[in-house]
Amino acid sequence: MPAVPVAALFRIALATILIALLAGLxxxxxxxxxxxxxxxxxxxxGQRGAAIESGHDAVQTLGNAQAAExxxxxxxxxGRDAINQAPGGDSNDAADRAACRLRSYRHSGKCITLLGPVAE
Structure with a gap:
């Protein structure tokens, strides 16, 4: 077997190390x-799920707002029908009752006296 010079072995080892380093990188x-x-x-x-959930919440909120309206x-x-059907002189009482059914007025003292306490 012929002797391989040390410089050739060094080059082979260096090339092997370089190839291994490149493969690792x-x-x-x-x-x-x-x-x-x-x-x-x-x-x-996650973003897809959040977008779907957000859309669901928006639709539900819109539906709730429409139902409330x-x-x-x-x-x-x-209330308007009750006022129109009230006999002459009683329309103020019908108007007060109609107003007391609205959320803004139902907890006022006059409305509680007129209709009683309202549970929400």
């Missing part, structure tokens, strides 16, 4: 990229 970079992709996927899934309009219509 490539593997480290690949792990970092994979970790970053997993984090981004988790974040995107419908209720107010119905209360006012009933």
């Amino acid at each position: 490539f593997a480290l970079r690949s792990c970092g990229t994979a970790r970053k992709a997993a984090t981004e996927a988790r974040l995107a899934a 419908r209720s107010i309009h119905e209360t006012v219509k009933e």
